[in-house]
Amino acid sequence: MRDLILVDNDIALKLCAYSCAQELMWFGSGRNRTLAMLRLAQYTVGRRVHRARGIQDGASLQTQWGVLAAAVLWVEPTEEEIMFAAELEEQAMMLSLELDAGESQLFAILVHRMSPLLITGDKRAINALERIAHCLPSERVACLEQIVFTLLQILGTEILRKRICGEPGVDRSLSIAFACNSASNPATEQTIKEGLTSYVVSVQKSAPTILIRTTDLSAVVP
Secondary structure (H helix, E strand, O other): OOOOEEEEHHHHHHHHHHHHHHHHOOOOOOOOOEEEOOOOHEEEEEHHHHHOOOOHHHHHHHHHHHHHHHHOOOEEOOOHHHHHHHHHHHHHOOOOOOOOOHHOOOOOOOOOOOOOEEEEOHHHHHHHHHHOOOOOOOOOEEEEEHHHHHEEEEEEEEHHHHHHHHOOOOOOHHHHHHHOOOOOOOOOOHHHHHHHHHHHHHHHHHHOOOOOOOOOOOOOOO
16 A cells, blocks of 8 residues: 555645646655545645636646646545544634644544655644644644745756746745745845745744654655
């Protein structure tokens, strides 16, 4: 049985918008690993891709999503995983934390199937899971900025900056880190790394247990 590298809707949509579907697939290309998403995302992300709100190049987004959708493993949570996810959501609600069904189900799959990694763009969910998921696997969650920091090593500064700044409305934090609004003073590799690292450190402060501690995931996902 292959280990599941779990990806949430937000990560899939943003990486496709940045023309990085192939690079996202790299995270699931290791030995005995495969990229996986909830089957429901096939329809929910598909609808968002079709609308392409805030996207400069809707045709490219659809092409990238088609590539990713054909490559991922679509998974359904088991009854046991659904029950566990519901318990997580109930605990989050009691603490006035935000945790939607998609994130809770992905985390339930991570736990029950002993998956090595969940990649999520939902920082509120990361914070909620840190607060409620006591005595559960540590350092098995990664955020968007960790993924982008890793892609920086793979693609290089110029290529990645062009892709991200080509879609400045997709993610405000990344547009700031890559200085997309500063054509006269373009970001360097060093300033980009510093910007991404500052965002990762901020998330790590709110989720010191479940978030992977390293900013570059290259060594974590061989």
